[in-house]
Amino acid sequence: MILVTGGLGFIGAHTTAALLEKNQEVLIADDLSNSSKEVLNGIERATGKKPSFVELDLKNKTEVTQLFNNHKIQGIIHFAAFKAVGESVHKPIEYYENNTVPLLNLLLEIKKSERKIPFIFSSSCTVYGEANSLPITEEEPIKPAQSPYGNTKQIGEEILLDATQALENLNVISLRYFNPIGAHPSNEIGELPLGTPQNLVPFITQTAVGLHKQLTVFGNDYPTPDGTCVRDYIHVVDLAKAHIAALERLENQLGDHSYEVFNLGTGSGNSVLEVIASFERVSGLKLNYTIGPRRNGDVIAAYADTQKAEKVLGWKAKQTLDQAIASAWAWEQKIRS
Numbered sequence: 213m214i215l216v217t218g219g220l221g222f223i224g225a226h227t228t229a230a231l232l233e234k235n236q237e238v239l240i241a242d243d244l245s246n247s248s249k250e251v252l253n254g255i256e257r258a259t260g261k262k263p264s265f266v267e268l269d270l271k272n273k274t275e276v277t278q279l280f281n282n283h284k285i286q287g288i289i290h291f292a293a294f295k296a297v298g299e300s301v302h303k304p305i306e307y308y309e310n311n312t313v314p315l316l317n318l319l320l321e322i323k324k325s326e327r328k329i330p331f332i333f334s335s336s337c338t339v340y341g342e343a344n345s346l347p348i349t350e351e352e353p354i355k356p357a358q359s360p361y362g363n364t365k366q367i368g369e370e371i372l373l374d375a376t377q378a379l380e381n382l383n384v385i386s387l388r389y390f391n392p393i394g395a396h397p398s399n400e401i402g403e404l405p406l407g408t409p410q411n412l413v414p415f416i417t418q419t420a421v422g423l424h425k426q427l428t429v430f431g432n433d434y435p436t437p438d439g440t441c442v443r444d445y446i447h448v449v450d451l452a453k454a455h456i457a458a459l460e461r462l463e464n465q466l467g468d469h470s471y472e473v474f475n476l477g478t479g480s481g482n483s484v485l486e487v488i489a490s491f492e493r494v495s496g497l498k499l500n501y502t503i504g505p506r507r508n509g510d511v512i513a514a515y516a517d518t519q520k521a522e523k524v525l526g527w528k529a530k531q532t533l534d535q536a537i538a539s540a541w542a543w544e545q546k547i548r549s
C-alpha cells in the first residue's frame with residue numbers, strides 16, 4: 213500500500229489517479245484543511261477506482277503511529293503541506309509547524325519499521341530562488357529562501373538527507389516541481405484553489421468565467437523578451453507520472469539507502485503574456501487584463517534543465533502549454549457549470 217499524504221490536494225489527487233491507473237493500492241491521509249472529500253469521488257470517476265482514505269492530522273504523533281499500526285505501508289509520497297508563498301510570510305510559525313512536524317512524525321515511524329520504505333518528497337523550484345544560470349539544473353546552488361514556505365522546503369530536504377544517512381531502511385527522492393498547471397483528461401479532478409487564487413493559471417480561468425473583473429499582470433519591466441516573468445509551466449498529469457517513475461526507481465533500489473533530487477519541468481519557459489496568449493488561443497476568448505506593479509518575491513525567470521529526470525527516471529513531460537491551459541479551462545468551465 214502506498215501512503216499519499218495530502219492526496220486530496222491538486223498534485224496529490226492527480227498522483228493518486230496515476231497510482232491507481234498502475235493498479236497500486238493507495239491510502240490517502242489528508243486533514244481536509246485545504247481540500248475536500250468530494251475529490252475522492254472525482255478520483256473514482258476519473259479512474260474507476262477509489263483509494264482508501266483516512267482523515268488525519270499528521271502533526272499528531274499518536275495518530276500517525278496508529279496509521280502505521282493499522283496499515284502495511286510500503287511506500288510514502290508526502291504532499292501534505294501549506295504551499296502559499298505570500299501567506300507564509302504572514303503565518304511563518306504555522307508554516308514551519310505544518311510543513312515540518314508531519315515529516316518528522318513519518319520519519320519516526322519509518323525508523324521503527326523493519327521494512328525498507330521508499331519515500332518521495334514534494335519539493336519545489338522555489339528552493340533555488342533567482343538562479344545564477346538557466347535552465348536550472350539540480351546542481352544549481354540553493355539560495356537563502358525568499359519566504360518561510362520556500363524555507364520549509366529547503367529544511368524538509370535537509371531533514372531527509374540527514375535521515376537517509378542515519379536510517380538503513382530509508383531511501384528518498386525529492387522532486388522539485390516547477391509550475392504545475394492543468395487538469396486530468398477526464399475533467400473529474402483539477403485545481404480547486406480555496407479563496408482568491410495566488411497562482412496565475414487559476415486566476416486566468418476564474419477571470420474568464422467572470423469571478424474576477426480582470427487579471428493583473430505583476431510587472432512588465434523585467435529583463436525578459438516581453439518584460440513579464442518567465443516560468444516553466446508543467447501539466448499536472450505529466451508531473452503525476454514522474455512520481456510513478458520515481459517510486460519505481462526507489463522500489464528497484466531497495467538494496468541501498470540514498471537521497472536523490474530531480475527537477476520536474478518541461479525544460480522551456482513561458483512569460484506571463486505568453487500564457488495569456490495561450491489561454492486566448494485555446495479558449496477563443498479575449499482575456500481582460502491590466503499591467504500592475506511587480507509582486508514582491510517573484511524571480512525574473514525559472515525553467516528546468518530536465519536531462520537528469522530524462523536520463524535517470526526515464527521521464528519527460530509530454531504535454532504542451534496549450535494542452536495544459538486547455539485542460540485547466542475545461543475544468544474551470546465544468547466546476548462553474
Ligand code: WQD
Nearest residue numbers: 295297336338391410411412415428429430441484507510
Ligand atoms: C507565476 C507568474 C507572477 C498571478 C508559485 C510558488 C511555487 C509553486 C508554484 C508551490 C509570476 C505572475 C501570478 C497573478 C501574475 N508553488 N502572476 N498575476 O510564483 O512562479 O510559483 O507557485 O510549490 O513554489 O512559488 O507561480 O502562478 O503565482 O506566478 O502576473 O494574478 O505569474 O508574477 O510571474 P510562482 P504563480
